[in-house]
Amino acid sequence: MLSIRPGDTITGTMFEGLQSRLQGVFRRLKGEGRVSREVLESALREIRMALLEADVNYQVVKDFMARIGREAEGQRVVESLTPAQQVVKIVHAEMTALLGATAEPLRIKGRPAVIILCGLQGSGKTTTAGKLARYLRGQGKNPILIAADLQRAAAVEQLRQVGDRVDTPVLAPTDDREDLAAFVSGAVKEARELGRDVAIVDTAGRLHVDRVLMEQLASVIARTAPQEVLFVADAMTGQDAVRSSKAFSNALPITGIILTKLDGDTRGGAALSIRAVTGLPIRMVGVGEKFEDLEDFHPDRTASRILGMGDVLGLIEKVEKGLGAAESRRLAERLAKREFSLEDLRDQLRQMRRMGSLSQLMTALPRGGPLGGFDASAVDEGKLRRVEAIIDSMTPPERRKPIALNASRKRRIARGSGTTVQEINQLVKQYRMMQKMFKGVKGSWLRKAMGAG
Numbered sequence: 001m002l003s004i005r006p007g008d009t010i011t012g013t014m015f016e017g018l019q020s021r022l023q024g025v026f027r028r029l030k031g032e033g034r035v036s037r038e039v040l041e042s043a044l045r046e047i048r049m050a051l052l053e054a055d056v057n058y059q060v061v062k063d064f065m066a067r068i069g070r071e072a073e074g075q076r077v078v079e080s081l082t083p084a085q086q087v088v089k090i091v092h093a094e095m096t097a098l099l100g101a102t103a104e105p106l107r108i109k110g111r112p113a114v115i116i117l118c119g120l121q122g123s124g125k126t127t128t129a130g131k132l133a134r135y136l137r138g139q140g141k142n143p144i145l146i147a148a149d150l151q152r153a154a155a156v157e158q159l160r161q162v163g164d165r166v167d168t169p170v171l172a173p174t175d176d177r178e179d180l181a182a183f184v185s186g187a188v189k190e191a192r193e194l195g196r197d198v199a200i201v202d203t204a205g206r207l208h209v210d211r212v213l214m215e216q217l218a219s220v221i222a223r224t225a226p227q228e229v230l231f232v233a234d235a236m237t238g239q240d241a242v243r244s245s246k247a248f249s250n251a252l253p254i255t256g257i258i259l260t261k262l263d264g265d266t267r268g269g270a271a272l273s274i275r276a277v278t279g280l281p282i283r284m285v286g287v288g289e290k291f292e293d294l295e296d297f298h299p300d301r302t303a304s305r306i307l308g309m310g311d312v313l314g315l316i317e318k319v320e321k322g323l324g325a326a327e328s329r330r331l332a333e334r335l336a337k338r339e340f341s342l343e344d345l346r347d348q349l350r351q352m353r354r355m356g357s358l359s360q361l362m363t364a365l366p367r368g369g370p371l372g373g374f375d376a377s378a379v380d381e382g383k384l385r386r387v388e389a390i391i392d393s394m395t396p397p398e399r400r401k402p403i404a405l406n407a408s409r410k411r412r413i414a415r416g417s418g419t420t421v422q423e424i425n426q427l428v429k430q431y432r433m434m435q436k437m438f439k440g441v442k443g444s445w446l447r448k449a450m451g452a453g
Helices: 016-032 037-053 058-074 083-099 125-138 155-165 180-193 211-224 239-251 269-278 299-306 312-323 325-336 342-354 358-362 381-392 396-400 407-417 421-439 443-449
Strands: 113-118 143-148 198-203 228-234 256-260 282-286 294-296
Touching: 016 037, 016 083, 016 299, 037 058, 037 083, 058 083, 058 269, 083 269, 083 299, 113 125, 113 211, 125 143, 125 155, 125 198, 125 256, 125 282, 125 294, 143 155, 143 180, 180 198, 180 211, 198 211, 211 239, 228 239, 228 269, 239 269, 256 269, 269 282, 342 381, 342 396, 342 421, 381 407, 381 421, 407 421
Parallel strands: 113 198, 113 228, 143 198, 228 256, 256 282
Antiparallel strands: 282 294
């Protein structure tokens, strides 16, 4: 069962280093109560160093810190009763602006809307093409994939395999000597005839930016008039991703960026630099290896996450997708009526596993407050499965009232679940704690928070 121990900290891989550094700065400011100008300037220097160590572009950091300094002076942080909160508020606002201020989702118009993916080799274009197809299917669209990478051996076959996994057909040339622009243009027309409303074009990558690649892409773009030309950038390559995106945007009409492997980006340099350097919006981000791990990019939520404030809205959206509206309402009603049972707990654990790694989901929670001592990376997924096995080994009455379990029943459940009596006692104890916690929450607020109000 989940156990929260004092002294643990929520740490995920995403922005972990930068998040920890900034949290340290804010804690020290909070400990000062009222701060002097010298203390404030020292805190701002630490923020600057944290950003530079996170591989954020130097000019971006310089401009960012200048804006924060002006805002801090304008809001008279030194004379504020809550200087730490004021600084966090200013940094959050400026970081949100740095990331793009507001979400700018994909533009899907026309039939079919053409989306061209481009970028360097190894950035994850083909996988992203499959993720995008799955995402669009979830939005009620009817996409098709077009194989336009004729340079890399087995690239077409790889896209076909991706298409099979996301239940999306692939159009591919029959001759790799065929003119690329002519093929893609013809494939778009075929997609229209097949009734497909989005055509996703997977183009060839290179190890570096070169003239031949740009000419090929320019020709494809000219023949197909795409709605979106998206540069796929590997967030883990930091400033290399920023430089290559800038080079592509200088040569081609790039309309936006998809950042891949953001879940593995411990520093955050690419995410925090790429919009300011290129002027292009980050449309979407890849946050995992599964095909469902592609999300719309929200600057404000990302800024909150970097600052340790969590991404509760994003977590709620994931939960709603995983549970469904009806299940969310049912669970909210049971919680509000204090009827939450071990059967409900087991069902929720299963649903959350379908949404992905539980430790990854937990990193979306704020680092402060009641969960400020919880280490998401230490979540034992195997232990959670043993909790399910314990509950499955109980009779229905025992699941509803586990407090009534006696010693012989616990031994029987332990044998049936392959666990120990100690683990059963721990589960019962934490179930009691959960019941006490829910007793302190108003039913109407709980229903509203879970979208069932």
